[in-house]
Amino acid sequence: MGLNIGVVGATGAVGRKILDILLERKLDIEELHCFASERTAGEKLDWNGRLVVVELLTEEAMKQPFDYILFSAGGDISLKYAPIAQEAGNTVIDNSSQWRMTDGIPLIVPEVNGHTLRNYQGIIANPNCSTIQMVMALAPLHRIYKMNRIVVSTYQAVSGSGHKAIVELEKQMKDPEYPAQVYPKRIAANCIPHIDVFNENGFTKEELKMVYETHKILSDDSIAINATTVRVPVFYGHSESVTVTFESAPRLMEVKELLRSEPGVVLMDDADNLEYPTPLEIAGTDDTYVGRIRKDLYDPCTLSMWIVADNLRKGAATNAVQIIEKMEELKNQ
Ligand SMILES: NC(=O)c1ccc[n+]([C@@H]2O[C@H](COP(=O)([O-])OP(=O)(O)OC[C@H]3O[C@@H](n4cnc5c(N)ncnc54)[C@H](OP(=O)(O)O)[C@@H]3O)[C@@H](O)[C@H]2O)c1
Structure with missing residues (x-):
């Protein structure tokens, strides 16, 4: 049956x-x-x-x-x-x-x-779309090196606000006078650092979702997380710039190997060949893509990376x- x-x-x-x-x-x-x-x-x-x-x-x-x-x-x-x-x-x-x-x-x-x-x-x-892709990339690293702190900025596609927002961006791209209805400001040719409502502490609800949902999924509320969530004029696919500090210093080759072998994660990290994920290239697929992995210039326990996934699919x-x-x-x- x-x-x-x-x-x-x-x-x-x-x-x-x-x-x-x-x-x-x-x-x-x-x-x-x-x-x-x-x-x-x-x-x-x-x-x-x-x-x-x-x-x-x-x-x-x-x-x-x-x-x-x-x-x-x-x-x-x-x-x-x-x-x-x-x-x-x-x-x-x-x-x-x-x-x-x-x-x-x-x-x-x-x-x-x-x-x-x-x-x-x-x-x-x-979970929230932005949380899912961040956790997909960071969970395998957390298991080995234990994360202390995450600083993340998102670049979120309009499809994350539903069908009406897709139509709003399409119309505004053709007509500079088309009014903002779904978003508080015009989204075409713009970035809006405001997703969901503002909390009294200055963070938005979307930013706080990334904090508390990550804690719940990883069963670890000791991780300090600071998020800035931004809506950008992209139709499909959220991107994230993530800087993460671990308890122990990770080796770059080992990090790449861990991500390469993680189900559902695709490593796209070869700057010499312009290989890094962009939302336009990965939209329509189900994996979470990671690139631009690099060590912090000052702290051996800190890494930065770029994480992209299709928000309507994996998100x-x-x-x-x-x-x-x-x-x-x-x-x-
Ligand atoms: N878009 C994303 O990337 C994303 C990611 C994660 C989670 N979500 C969540 O998923 C939910 C839907 O998001 P969406 O982007 O798909 O929105 P959407 O495109 O606006 O679709 C809303 C759907 O809900 C239905 N609906 C609305 N009011 C209803 C009612 N009173 N009774 C029955 N059905 C009703 C609509 O039916 P009608 O066609 O009849 O109006 C439509 O099928 C939201 O809670 C959103 O936060 C979205």
Whole structure:
């Protein structure tokens, strides 16, 4: 028997990508149910050669038995409907930030802490896109050298703000008068150092997500993390400039070898041949790419690097589908 899967927010940027990735990764799916709001309920989505009718999200619908229900319709929808689905015995994989920091709810990057899902049933949180790619690259180094401090600046694509933001950048690129609606300022030909709301300590909520989610995923809240998150006029793929200080001094060759052998990480680091990842080149792929690895000029325990991943894929949909794969693998062990 194949899996019975529900996708809530199936018509959105992440939801559509989830539908693609379920197919690409060849999950054995018997039934697929797509849910969205009254705006798109009744529309038909082309999936695997068949037309799937978008169903209206209702409490009753969430009480049906599913093997997995993936949510990507915003925090309020997850807050209301995920517990209903869970109480009905369903496993929920939530892409919003609603449940990420809730005690008892696992926050999962399968390659890093997927093993903690053994015998778990309930809501599973998918981390923030920027956190996922940073943790993918740093976890293998943390295991060996132990991180003390991370300073990260992000360069985040507009697709991270959903379908409307993609349209806003497209329109502004053609029309200098097109107004800013999704973002507080014009995004075309600009950089906006402001993602999500400001906290009273001066950091934004997105920056604090990178701090606390990293602590939770690595089960280590001793790491000092300082993040600056910036929206840039790129359609797909988040980039990060990361400077990380370890307890012991890493050898550069060994670091590269560790990253080269890490599943889901691709080392692209050969400056002589202009080999380093850029979002335009890696968009549409599922790995996390690392380049520009170099030792700090003053501190032998500090390294800098450049990390890039497709935010809709590894930063959201792929990670969510990999959680299903991990759950199935653990069940079959
Ligand atoms: N984009 C990313 O890179 C990214 C990464 C990680 C996590 N996330 C999270 O994933 C979620 C979705 O993001 P997105 O970028 O896909 O947004 P989006 O493109 O705006 O899509 C939103 C989806 O939610 C549905 N929805 C909205 N209100 C609803 C309601 N009242 N009832 C049922 N469905 C409703 C929409 O359906 P209609 O078509 O009917 O309006 C649409 O399918 C957000 O929580 C976001 O924070 C996004």
